[in-house]
Amino acid sequence: MANKIIIITAPSGAGKTTIVKQLLAEMPQLEFSISATTRAARENEVHGRDYYFLTKEDFHEKIEAHAFAEYEMVYAGKYYGTLKSELERIWSDARIPMVDIDVKGALSIKEHYQDEALTIFIQPPSIDALRERLSERGTETQASLEERLGKAKYELSFSHQFDEIVVNDKLPVAYAEVKALVEGFLK
Numbered sequence: 495m496a497n498k499i500i501i502i503t504a505p506s507g508a509g510k511t512t513i514v515k516q517l518l519a520e521m522p523q524l525e526f527s528i529s530a531t532t533r534a535a536r537e538n539e540v541h542g543r544d545y546y547f548l549t550k551e552d553f554h555e556k557i558e559a560h561a562f563a564e565y566e567m568v569y570a571g572k573y574y575g576t577l578k579s580e581l582e583r584i585w586s587d588a589r590i591p592m593v594d595i596d597v598k599g600a601l602s603i604k605e606h607y608q609d610e611a612l613t614i615f616i617q618p619p620s621i622d623a624l625r626e627r628l629s630e631r632g633t634e635t636q637a638s639l640e641e642r643l644g645k646a647k648y649e650l651s652f653s654h655q656f657d658e659i660v661v662n663d664k665l666p667v668a669y670a671e672v673k674a675l676v677e678g679f680l681k
């Protein structure tokens with residue numbers, strides 16, 4: 495049987511990480527694909543759990559070695575990428591990688607895995623809701639918040655290129671919808 499992969503994408507602040515964490519807690523056959531990034535760790539983040547935090551030099555070495563299934567410079571000159579070794583590690587444990595990545599990265603990984611992939615776009619109810627969620631999350635400066643919102647407007651135009659679109663207005667409703675899609679895909 496081909497190796498399956500689930501890709502969740504959305505503009506920053508739409509709620510994909512929130513949904514992914516709940517799915518991972520309830521579906522033991524799924525495993526979070528830990529991305530590599532050159533951005534600094536936030537206060538509560540742990541290397542090897544939330545991300546592999548790399549220097550720019552280390553990230554470039556991995557690009558040269560073709561170690562990434564996809565990578566993008568997502569925000570503020572910072573790289574983020576899905577390591578092939580991470581996907582292989584999860585598949586070798588007979589589990590399914592849950593990949594939480596930006597829209598451009600999701601389009602390129604979708605292209606690569608095609609029929610083995612389920613791609614879900616989490617759509618925010620509005621740009622104002624995104625602003626409010628990112629402000630309340632408290633992780634962004636005014637400049638980085640504006641950068642994320644600016645990019646969100648562009649990313650929303652790609653929603654129809656994914657297998658499914660789920661609007662995350664009321665979290666329990668969106669979560670139930672995503673879970674049903676994932677269960678259907680894994681049957």
Ligand SMILES: Nc1ncnc2c1ncn2[C@@H]1O[C@H](COP(=O)(O)OP(=O)(O)OP(=O)(O)O)[C@@H](O)[C@H]1O
Pocket residue numbers: 504505506507508509510511512513627628630631662663664665
């Ligand atoms: N339906 C919802 N209604 C209100 N707040 C929500 C909802 N879903 C998620 N949130 C909150 O919005 C914030 C952003 O959510 P989350 O971090 O999951 O977004 P994200 O898409 O993963 O963002 P990023 O791409 O920046 O990692 C969090 O504080 C989360 O608790």
Ligand SMILES: Nc1nc2c(ncn2[C@@H]2O[C@H](COP(=O)(O)O)[C@@H](O)[C@H]2O)c(=O)[nH]1
Pocket residue numbers: 504505506529530533564565566568569574575576577594595596597598599600
């Ligand atoms: N193309 C990729 N995008 C990724 C990857 N890992 C995370 N991301 C996306 O980056 C932004 C910002 O994340 P944050 O942790 O700084 O808030 C978000 O949209 C992530 O989904 C990756 O490996 N490749």
